[in-house]
Protein backbone atom coordinates (compact mmCIF):
# COMPACT_ATOMS: atom_id res chain seq x y z
CA UNK A 1 0.00 0.00 0.00
CA UNK A 2 1.21 3.53 -0.81
CA UNK A 3 0.46 6.72 1.06
CA UNK A 4 -0.24 9.94 -0.83
CA UNK A 5 -0.03 13.18 1.15
CA UNK A 6 -2.41 15.94 0.09
CA UNK A 7 -1.83 19.42 1.41
CA UNK A 8 -2.13 23.10 0.60
CA UNK A 9 -2.62 26.42 2.29
CA UNK A 10 -5.70 27.20 4.37
CA UNK A 11 -8.73 27.49 2.04
CA UNK A 12 -6.70 26.54 -1.02
CA UNK A 13 -9.24 23.85 -1.88
CA UNK A 14 -8.09 20.59 -0.27
CA UNK A 15 -11.61 19.58 0.80
CA UNK A 16 -12.93 20.44 -2.63
CA UNK A 17 -10.32 18.20 -4.27
CA UNK A 18 -11.01 15.46 -1.70
CA UNK A 19 -14.74 15.51 -2.55
CA UNK A 20 -13.85 14.59 -6.11
CA UNK A 21 -11.28 11.97 -5.08
CA UNK A 22 -13.87 10.30 -2.82
CA UNK A 23 -16.37 10.25 -5.68
CA UNK A 24 -13.69 8.47 -7.72
CA UNK A 25 -13.54 5.79 -4.97
CA UNK A 26 -10.27 6.82 -3.29
CA UNK A 27 -9.67 6.14 0.40
CA UNK A 28 -9.10 9.50 2.09
CA UNK A 29 -8.10 10.23 5.68
CA UNK A 30 -8.85 13.81 6.72
CA UNK A 31 -6.61 15.29 9.46
CA UNK A 32 -9.01 18.20 10.11
CA UNK A 33 -11.85 15.74 10.88
CA UNK A 34 -9.59 13.75 13.19
CA UNK A 35 -8.39 17.00 14.83
CA UNK A 36 -12.02 17.60 15.85
CA UNK A 37 -12.50 14.06 17.16
CA UNK A 38 -9.43 14.04 19.39
CA UNK A 39 -10.51 17.16 21.28
CA UNK A 40 -13.93 15.84 22.27
CA UNK A 41 -14.69 16.39 25.99
CA UNK A 42 -12.63 14.35 28.45
CA UNK A 43 -10.22 12.83 25.93
CA UNK A 44 -6.52 13.30 26.70
CA UNK A 45 -5.98 16.24 24.30
CA UNK A 46 -9.12 17.97 25.60
CA UNK A 47 -7.90 17.77 29.18
CA UNK A 48 -4.49 19.14 28.24
CA UNK A 49 -6.05 22.00 26.26
CA UNK A 50 -8.27 23.01 29.19
CA UNK A 51 -5.28 22.73 31.53
CA UNK A 52 -3.12 25.07 29.41
CA UNK A 53 -5.69 27.43 27.84
CA UNK A 54 -8.21 27.60 30.71
CA UNK A 55 -11.98 27.14 30.84
CA UNK A 56 -12.45 30.45 28.97
CA UNK A 57 -12.00 28.52 25.71
CA UNK A 58 -14.99 26.24 26.48
CA UNK A 59 -18.57 26.57 25.29
CA UNK A 60 -21.40 26.27 27.80
CA UNK A 61 -21.88 22.60 26.88
CA UNK A 62 -18.23 21.88 27.77
CA UNK A 63 -16.98 21.50 24.19
CA UNK A 64 -14.04 23.51 22.92
CA UNK A 65 -14.99 26.91 21.50
CA UNK A 66 -13.08 26.59 18.24
CA UNK A 67 -13.54 30.21 17.31
CA UNK A 68 -12.06 31.39 20.63
CA UNK A 69 -9.16 28.92 20.47
CA UNK A 70 -8.55 29.83 16.81
CA UNK A 71 -8.32 33.54 17.57
CA UNK A 72 -5.69 32.80 20.25
CA UNK A 73 -3.51 30.40 18.29
CA UNK A 74 -3.58 32.17 14.92
CA UNK A 75 -2.32 35.40 16.53
CA UNK A 76 0.23 33.90 18.98
CA UNK A 77 2.89 31.57 17.53
CA UNK A 78 3.95 30.16 20.92
CA UNK A 79 0.34 29.22 21.77
CA UNK A 80 -0.01 27.63 18.34
CA UNK A 81 3.10 25.59 19.02
CA UNK A 82 1.62 24.51 22.36
CA UNK A 83 -1.69 23.46 20.79
CA UNK A 84 0.16 21.58 18.04
CA UNK A 85 2.26 19.72 20.62
CA UNK A 86 -0.95 18.61 22.38
CA UNK A 87 -3.03 17.66 19.36
CA UNK A 88 -0.56 16.35 16.76
CA UNK A 89 0.51 13.15 18.57
CA UNK A 90 -3.18 12.23 19.09
CA UNK A 91 -4.03 13.05 15.46
CA UNK A 92 -1.13 10.94 14.19
CA UNK A 93 -2.15 7.94 16.34
CA UNK A 94 -5.68 8.03 14.93
CA UNK A 95 -4.38 8.45 11.37
CA UNK A 96 -2.23 5.36 11.84
CA UNK A 97 -5.28 3.35 12.94
CA UNK A 98 -7.20 4.45 9.86
CA UNK A 99 -4.24 3.65 7.57
CA UNK A 100 -4.21 0.12 9.01
CA UNK A 101 -7.96 -0.18 8.38
CA UNK A 102 -7.53 0.70 4.69
CA UNK A 103 -4.52 -1.62 4.45
CA UNK A 104 -6.66 -4.50 5.76
CA UNK A 105 -9.41 -3.55 3.31
CA UNK A 106 -6.88 -3.95 0.48
CA UNK A 107 -6.59 -0.38 -0.81
CA UNK A 108 -3.53 0.19 -2.95
CA UNK A 109 -3.35 3.96 -2.31
CA UNK A 110 -4.53 5.93 0.70
CA UNK A 111 -4.73 9.71 0.51
CA UNK A 112 -3.86 11.61 3.67
CA UNK A 113 -5.33 15.13 3.69
CA UNK A 114 -2.97 16.93 6.09
CA UNK A 115 -3.01 20.75 6.09
CA UNK A 116 0.34 20.95 7.90
CA UNK A 117 2.05 18.14 5.98
CA UNK A 118 4.98 20.27 4.82
CA UNK A 119 5.31 22.14 8.12
CA UNK A 120 5.46 18.81 10.00
CA UNK A 121 8.15 17.75 7.60
CA UNK A 122 8.91 14.38 9.17
CA UNK A 123 5.67 12.89 7.80
CA UNK A 124 6.60 13.39 4.14
CA UNK A 125 9.18 10.59 4.19
CA UNK A 126 6.35 8.06 4.52
CA UNK A 127 4.60 9.33 1.37
CA UNK A 128 4.99 7.88 -2.09
CA UNK A 129 3.73 11.21 -3.51
CA UNK A 130 2.99 14.60 -2.03
CA UNK A 131 0.31 16.68 -3.71
CA UNK A 132 -0.11 20.41 -3.19
CA UNK A 133 -3.45 22.10 -3.87
CA UNK A 134 -2.34 25.49 -5.09
CA UNK A 135 -4.27 28.71 -5.60
CA UNK A 136 -2.26 31.68 -4.32
CA UNK A 137 -4.37 34.43 -5.87
CA UNK A 138 -7.82 33.29 -4.74
CA UNK A 139 -6.79 31.97 -1.30
CA UNK A 140 -7.36 35.16 0.73
CA UNK A 141 -10.76 36.00 -0.75
CA UNK A 142 -12.02 32.40 -0.48
CA UNK A 143 -10.91 32.25 3.15
CA UNK A 144 -12.54 35.59 4.03
CA UNK A 145 -15.75 34.56 2.31
CA UNK A 146 -15.97 31.00 3.63
CA UNK A 147 -15.16 31.81 7.28
CA UNK A 148 -16.55 35.35 7.40
CA UNK A 149 -13.16 36.75 8.45
CA UNK A 150 -11.85 40.31 8.17
CA UNK A 151 -8.84 40.70 5.88
CA UNK A 152 -6.34 41.06 8.79
CA UNK A 153 -7.64 37.88 10.48
CA UNK A 154 -7.50 35.90 7.25
CA UNK A 155 -3.97 37.13 6.56
CA UNK A 156 -2.87 36.06 10.07
CA UNK A 157 -4.17 32.54 9.36
CA UNK A 158 -2.34 32.39 6.04
CA UNK A 159 0.86 33.65 7.73
CA UNK A 160 0.62 30.88 10.35
CA UNK A 161 1.54 28.38 7.64
CA UNK A 162 4.50 27.99 5.27
CA UNK A 163 3.97 30.18 2.18
CA UNK A 164 2.39 28.27 -0.73
CA UNK A 165 5.40 28.91 -2.94
CA UNK A 166 7.67 27.26 -0.38
CA UNK A 167 5.34 24.25 -0.09
CA UNK A 168 5.40 24.06 -3.84
CA UNK A 169 9.09 23.21 -3.77
CA UNK A 170 8.43 20.09 -1.68
CA UNK A 171 5.46 18.63 -3.55
CA UNK A 172 5.86 15.91 -6.15
CA UNK A 173 2.55 16.95 -7.77
CA UNK A 174 0.69 20.25 -7.92
CA UNK A 175 -3.02 20.75 -8.48
CA UNK A 176 -3.94 24.23 -9.65
CA UNK A 177 -7.32 25.13 -8.18
CA UNK A 178 -7.44 28.72 -9.42
CA UNK A 179 -10.24 28.07 -11.88
CA UNK A 180 -13.66 29.19 -10.70
CA UNK A 181 -16.68 26.99 -10.20
CA UNK A 182 -18.29 28.46 -13.33
CA UNK A 183 -15.52 26.94 -15.46
CA UNK A 184 -16.50 23.52 -14.18
CA UNK A 185 -18.74 21.26 -16.27
CA UNK A 186 -22.14 20.53 -14.68
CA UNK A 187 -21.56 17.36 -12.67
CA UNK A 188 -22.60 16.31 -9.16
CA UNK A 189 -22.10 19.26 -6.84
CA UNK A 190 -20.39 21.24 -9.56
CA UNK A 191 -16.95 19.73 -9.26
CA UNK A 192 -15.21 17.04 -11.26
CA UNK A 193 -11.65 15.94 -11.73
CA UNK A 194 -11.57 18.19 -14.82
CA UNK A 195 -12.11 21.23 -12.54
CA UNK A 196 -8.47 21.08 -11.57
CA UNK A 197 -5.32 21.53 -13.57
CA UNK A 198 -2.51 19.18 -12.60
CA UNK A 199 0.68 21.17 -13.18
CA UNK A 200 3.30 18.53 -12.67
CA UNK A 201 2.18 14.95 -12.69
CA UNK A 202 4.79 12.48 -13.82
CA UNK A 203 2.64 9.71 -12.36
CA UNK A 204 -0.95 10.88 -12.26
CA UNK A 205 -2.28 7.46 -13.21
CA UNK A 206 -0.43 6.04 -10.22
CA UNK A 207 -2.25 8.39 -7.87
CA UNK A 208 -5.73 7.56 -9.03
Ligand SMILES: CC(C)(COP(=O)(O)OP(=O)(O)OC[C@H]1O[C@@H](n2cnc3c(N)ncnc32)[C@H](O)[C@@H]1O)[C@@H](O)C(=O)NCCC(=O)NCCS
Nearest residue numbers: 009010031032035066069070073083084087115116160161
Ligand atom coordinates in the same frame (compact mmCIF):
# COMPACT_ATOMS: atom_id res chain seq x y z
C1 LIG B 1 -7.46 26.19 15.99
C2 LIG B 1 -8.71 25.37 15.75
C3 LIG B 1 -9.45 25.13 17.07
C4 LIG B 1 -9.63 26.18 14.80
O1 LIG B 1 -10.75 25.41 14.49
P1 LIG B 1 -11.68 25.75 13.19
O2 LIG B 1 -12.87 24.84 13.29
O3 LIG B 1 -11.92 27.22 13.15
O4 LIG B 1 -10.78 25.40 11.93
P2 LIG B 1 -10.43 23.95 11.30
O5 LIG B 1 -10.03 23.00 12.38
O6 LIG B 1 -11.51 23.51 10.39
O7 LIG B 1 -9.10 24.28 10.49
C5 LIG B 1 -9.16 25.05 9.31
C6 LIG B 1 -7.79 25.21 8.73
O8 LIG B 1 -6.97 25.99 9.60
C7 LIG B 1 -5.62 25.63 9.40
N1 LIG B 1 -5.04 25.24 10.72
C8 LIG B 1 -5.63 24.54 11.72
N2 LIG B 1 -4.79 24.38 12.75
C9 LIG B 1 -3.64 25.00 12.40
C10 LIG B 1 -2.38 25.18 13.05
N3 LIG B 1 -2.17 24.67 14.27
N4 LIG B 1 -1.43 25.88 12.39
C11 LIG B 1 -1.64 26.39 11.14
N5 LIG B 1 -2.81 26.25 10.48
C12 LIG B 1 -3.79 25.56 11.09
C13 LIG B 1 -5.63 24.43 8.44
O9 LIG B 1 -5.37 24.87 7.14
C14 LIG B 1 -7.02 23.91 8.55
O10 LIG B 1 -7.41 23.21 7.37
C15 LIG B 1 -8.37 23.99 15.10
O11 LIG B 1 -7.92 24.19 13.78
C16 LIG B 1 -7.32 23.18 15.85
O12 LIG B 1 -7.63 22.55 16.84
N6 LIG B 1 -6.06 23.18 15.34
C17 LIG B 1 -4.98 22.41 15.94
C18 LIG B 1 -4.88 21.03 15.32
C19 LIG B 1 -4.28 21.09 13.95
O13 LIG B 1 -3.07 21.32 13.80
N7 LIG B 1 -5.11 20.90 12.93
C20 LIG B 1 -4.67 20.90 11.55
C21 LIG B 1 -4.67 19.51 11.02
S1 LIG B 1 -3.26 18.62 11.51
Ligand SMILES: Nc1ncnc2c1ncn2[C@@H]1O[C@H](COP(=O)(O)OP(=O)(O)OP(=O)(O)O)[C@@H](O)[C@H]1O
Nearest residue numbers: 009010011012013014015016142146177179180181
Ligand atom coordinates in the same frame (compact mmCIF):
# COMPACT_ATOMS: atom_id res chain seq x y z
N1 LIG C 1 -12.03 26.40 -7.85
C1 LIG C 1 -12.80 27.05 -6.97
N2 LIG C 1 -13.56 28.08 -7.37
C2 LIG C 1 -14.32 28.77 -6.48
N3 LIG C 1 -14.38 28.50 -5.17
C3 LIG C 1 -13.65 27.46 -4.71
C4 LIG C 1 -12.83 26.68 -5.57
N4 LIG C 1 -12.22 25.71 -4.83
C5 LIG C 1 -12.65 25.88 -3.56
N5 LIG C 1 -13.50 26.92 -3.49
C6 LIG C 1 -14.16 27.46 -2.28
O1 LIG C 1 -13.10 28.02 -1.47
C7 LIG C 1 -13.31 27.71 -0.09
C8 LIG C 1 -12.10 26.94 0.43
O2 LIG C 1 -12.08 25.61 -0.16
P1 LIG C 1 -11.88 24.30 0.75
O3 LIG C 1 -12.77 24.37 1.95
O4 LIG C 1 -11.96 23.13 -0.16
O5 LIG C 1 -10.36 24.57 1.21
P2 LIG C 1 -9.45 23.74 2.21
O6 LIG C 1 -8.08 23.81 1.64
O7 LIG C 1 -10.02 22.39 2.46
O8 LIG C 1 -9.56 24.65 3.51
P3 LIG C 1 -8.97 24.38 5.00
O9 LIG C 1 -7.49 24.53 4.94
O10 LIG C 1 -9.52 25.52 5.81
O11 LIG C 1 -9.45 23.06 5.45
C9 LIG C 1 -14.63 26.93 0.00
O12 LIG C 1 -15.66 27.84 0.30
C10 LIG C 1 -14.80 26.34 -1.44
O13 LIG C 1 -16.16 26.16 -1.78
